[in-house]
Amino acid sequence: TIKVPISSYIKGMVSWIAMILFVIYVSACILLLPIRLSGYQWNHVFSRYVASDHTKQLSMNSAIDFNDIVADLKMYSLQHSQYLEEKLFSRWIHREMAKTLEYFSRQNNLKGIVICTGNGHFLLTLVALHALQSIGNTMSIEVMFSTSTDLSASNQKLLTNQFPAVRLVDLSTIFNDSYLELRGWEIKPFAVLASRFQHVLLIDSDVLFLEKPSVLFENELYLRTGTLFFYDRLDLSPKALRWIRSISMKSIGTIPHRTQESGVVLIDKGRTLMGLLSTCKLNEHEQRERVTYKHLHGDKDTWWLGFYLLDMAYSFIPSRTASIGHIHRHTVCGHILHLDQNHQPIWWNGGLFKNRYVNTRDILPIEVWLEEGTWTLAIYSCLINHRQKPRSFNQYQRHLIENYTQITKHVYNIAPG
Structure with missing residues (x-):
């Protein structure tokens, strides 16, 4: 029998343990890394944010010129600097930053439906969910709201009891609600941003389909640009057109003269994250109260405008x-x-x-x-x-x-x- 010195045995065990710990460490690092989604890292905008003195100063300065914001958005789409990230997005961050980061580190390639709701149109949301079942929808569904003031605890319980497979999400646990105050139309782009789906079909609570909604993801326009929008009944007003031209003098795209209907919006976040962030910026509290909603009707035309300002392609269904x-x-x-x-x-x-x-x-x-x-x-x-x-x-x-x-x-x- 060959006797192995106890010291060699201990050294061997230490080596094996060290190797196992190293493998566990590497595996954990890989699992914790944000999933790279079609060239974008979802937490790129948020993960490098720290509450620096510069950021705090920016957060206190509410008099930033809107045209400067547009210029910053365009520059950020070309050059993802931390300075611009803090300047543009720092006030969206939840006070417990990990809550925001959680939603930007677990993305996937799934397709799904997002519906925003509140107490005022809660019953319509129930109708929409039953209707989606009736038409044979198989896509996962997320229902979004912001705080129990927006959707009461009793309504939350009723929805989850009737639709246990539907994921109910309170956006105030993800974003800084004290700044964004997402209580109306403006919640919609932030709901798309926070969704766990890469391919998002956003629908209003009063939308009903005459064919399976999943067919929209197969549309050639969506496949081409990662967006799909629908026109509304009215043309943009001369006042709105003048304002859009005044903030987008260097944009090279064509301005649609017809307004957008945002009852149904399709977004591939993997391909169009910068455009979505731009749309969210147009709907954040300060900008919508001070500028955007004074020229546009709610969130509707901020969808295509967010892309237009960055010279990004977007698609409208051509039919009226x-x-x-x-x-x-x-x-x-x-x-x-x-x-x-x-x-x-x-x-x-x-x-x-x-x-x-x-x-x-x-x-x-x-x-x-x-x-x-x-x-x-x-x-x-x-x-x-x-x-x-x-x-x-x-x-x-x-x-x-x-x-x-x-x-x-x-x-x-x-x-x-």
């Missing part, structure tokens, strides 16, 4: 709007309907009520649809098109509409009939 509803004196009255590139109905917003702001008992009779002609916009909008006749829905679409009607009546406790 349509109306969905019933025939009334040679017009189709109801809600705005959106078409795909083949001019076929794909989604509408406004839900199933004629006007939910006036009466949540008066269900809209949906019988036909009509491509855009001349709109008469009011509490109850109507569309006339002398070149076309109203069109009927196919059997599948009629089935969906009937299901959505029954879902709405059930959620709002409306008697059948």
Whole structure:
């Protein structure tokens, strides 16, 4: 028998332990590294932030010229300096920075749906979730809000009980809510930014689909640019156009003259993170209160504008709007309907009520649809098109509409009939 000196045995054990610890250390480092997503590191903007004296001074200075912000955004898209990161984004950071960083270090290549909600339109959110089940959606869903003032604890519990697979996210645990105050339209781009999905389909609570929403991710325009936007009914006002030109004199793209409808927005964050950050910047508290919302209607046109300011490509579905509803004196009255590139109905917003702001008992009779002609916009909008006749829905679409009607009546406790 060969006897091994105890000292050699101990040295061997120490070497093995050291090797095991080294492997564990390397593995942990790899696992903790933010996943690199199509060339962008998600925590690039936030992970290097430290509360330096310079940053604190920037946070105290609220009189930064808006044109300087636009110039800084464009410069940052070309040169990711820590100075510009702190100047542009430091006030978004949650006071416990780790809470913000957590959301920018666990990204993936998944596709999913994001819905923003609050107490005021909570029932619409329940309708939307039931409707997505009805159409056979298989994508994961995140529902976002900001603080229990925005969505009460009882409503949070109700939603999670009815939809246990849906992930409910309080954005005030991720971002600095005392600065951003995300209570309205402005929450939407930040919800996309915070989503765990790389490919995000953002929808409003009153959006209903006439085909599976996942088909939008297959659209050639989305595949080309990593974005997909839809037009609204109105053109941009001359005042808005003048303001946009005044802040984007060096931008080389073309300004769309039609306003954007932000009821449905598709974003590939892996390819378009800089554009999304730019859109978020336009919607942060200081900028929206001081500048952006004085020229634009909420978040709508900040989506394409955030990309335009950085000379980044973005895509609009080229077809114009349509109306969905019933025939009334040679017009189709109801809600705005959106078409795909083949001019076929794909989604509408406004839900199933004629006007939910006036009466949540008066269900809209949906019988036909009509491509855009001349709109008469009011509490109850109507569309006339002398070149076309109203069109009927196919059997599948009629089935969906009937299901959505029954879902709405059930959620709002409306008697059948």
